[in-house]
Amino acid sequence: xxxxxxxxxxxxxxxxxxxxxxxxxxxxxxxxxxxxxxxxxxxxxxxxxxxxxxxxxxxxxxxxxxxxxxxxxxxxxxxxxxxxxxxxxxxxxxxxxxxxxxxxxxxxxxxxxxxxxxxxxxxxxxxxxxxxxxxxxxxxxxxxxxxxxxxxxxxxxxxxxxxxxxxxxxxxxxxxxxxxxxxxxxxxxxxxxxxxxxxxxxxxxxxxxxxxxxxxxxxxxxxxxxxxxxxxxxxxxxxxxxxxxxxxxxxxxxxxxxxxxxxxxxxxxxxxxxxxxxxxxxxxxxxxxxxxxxxxxxxxxxxxxxxxxxxxxxxxxxxxxxxxxxxxxxxxxxxxxxxxxxxxxxxxxxxxxxxxxxxxxxxxxxxxxxxxxxxxxxxxxxxxxxxxxxxxxxxxxxxxxxxxxxxxxxxxxxxxxxxxxxxxxxxxxx
Ligand code: 4AD
Numbered sequence: 001x002x003x004x005x006x007x008x009x010x011x012x013x014x015x016x017x018x019x020x021x022x023x024x025x026x027x028x029x030x031x032x033x034x035x036x037x038x039x040x041x042x043x044x045x046x047x048x049x050x051x052x053x054x055x056x057x058x059x060x061x062x063x064x065x066x067x068x069x070x071x072x073x074x075x076x077x078x079x080x081x082x083x084x085x086x087x088x089x090x091x092x093x094x095x096x097x098x099x100x101x102x103x104x105x106x107x108x109x110x111x112x113x114x115x116x117x118x119x120x121x122x123x124x125x126x127x128x129x130x131x132x133x134x135x136x137x138x139x140x141x142x143x144x145x146x147x148x149x150x151x152x153x154x155x156x157x158x159x160x161x162x163x164x165x166x167x168x169x170x171x172x173x174x175x176x177x178x179x180x181x182x183x184x185x186x187x188x189x190x191x192x193x194x195x196x197x198x199x200x201x202x203x204x205x206x207x208x209x210x211x212x213x214x215x216x217x218x219x220x221x222x223x224x225x226x227x228x229x230x231x232x233x234x235x236x237x238x239x240x241x242x243x244x245x246x247x248x249x250x251x252x253x254x255x256x257x258x259x260x261x262x263x264x265x266x267x268x269x270x271x272x273x274x275x276x277x278x279x280x281x282x283x284x285x286x287x288x289x290x291x292x293x294x295x296x297x298x299x300x301x302x303x304x305x306x307x308x309x310x311x312x313x314x315x316x317x318x319x320x321x322x323x324x325x326x327x328x329x330x331x332x333x334x335x336x337x338x339x340x341x342x343x344x345x346x347x348x349x350x351x352x353x354x355x356x357x358x359x360x361x362x363x364x365x366x367x368x369x370x371x372x373x374x375x376x377x378x379x380x381x382x383x384x385x386x387x388x389x390x391x392x393x394x395x396x397x398x399x400x401x402x403x404x405x406x407x408x409x410x411x412x413x414x415x416x417x418x419x420x421x422x423x424x425x426x427x428x429x430x
Pocket of ligand 1: 182399404
């Protein structure tokens, strides 16, 4: 019978408890030996009185090194001083897998911790963030289901760029060169004609030479496409979705957020208040007060977005970016063709862009003209152009970097802390 969720404790017979896990910490105080046991649920303080215990048991407890996997039997006591109010008096301990000297201690560089990420992943910092990330995925799927979107998936090997050629990873593919996809958007636009509202959660790859706290070369992308919809429809969907997702994480992962140093109360404005909104041009005016080099047509980067959003208490929606800054698929505003009907959503507290979105160019001639203007070959996009020839409809969609979003919720110092095994420009190991 499972008695409590603390470190997977089970009651075995009257008053006798059984548990198992890994040795997180060990210390000795006078005649007492303490083991802090951890598993995926929690931590449990276990104690052995050396003077009273059997010599053989004392030897085994002494032998159990940090990160050894152990099985324990004992009696459970309430103890206010223990980390979660309980302590286990050890009656028996078996070492299942004796650990070598664990290479991770205090005050190590991020580079070293990334080298040993396969071991560092066991830390409470990473495991709490990964639990929040799992709830982020769950919340996205839940919201999409409730809003009648069907899940689907596109290919990862593709023949053309979505977000511009400079960030494509080339892959040898038999006698050809293909690329790893930067976004599944174009395939969602295909599937929309078959499924209607549709979405995917898939990896996207960017050969971006940016070593910032918010860039990965491989990230998980939640993308959706909606037929018969324009810019305002997609903005409305995104705002409702983000509110839903933040609320679910705050409700289901309060403990993890607190452990990560995020006060869940600080996320309430993102649930209860309408998001801020302004056009790109209005934002540029604001940002130029701090950075004089920022003028209309400037491609806002990590630094500018960080400064712009650092004091906000909830996300901000920026609309109508210059046509010159955005890829060809964005529909130009018929009233102002110098700007596109697009929006980005920036997270508060300096985290910056979490969503890229907008209305798609759905007219054949306009699309061909835009592809040519971007100096791209038409051939790889023939199928994409075809979609406009056979019953095209106005449509809109978005892409959200799930780690960017998780990073903000967890108040992470870097996006690398919220992905299990991060991939960056310098890292493909472990
Ligand atoms: O703004 P982006 O480039 O837009 C697209 O890819 C569209 N095709 C999406 C769509 O409309 N279906 O990327 C979308 C989001 C960004 O807002 C950001 O959250 C995330 O993807 N993202 C990254 N996350 C981590 N590391 C990177 N290098 C990222 N690049 C983009």
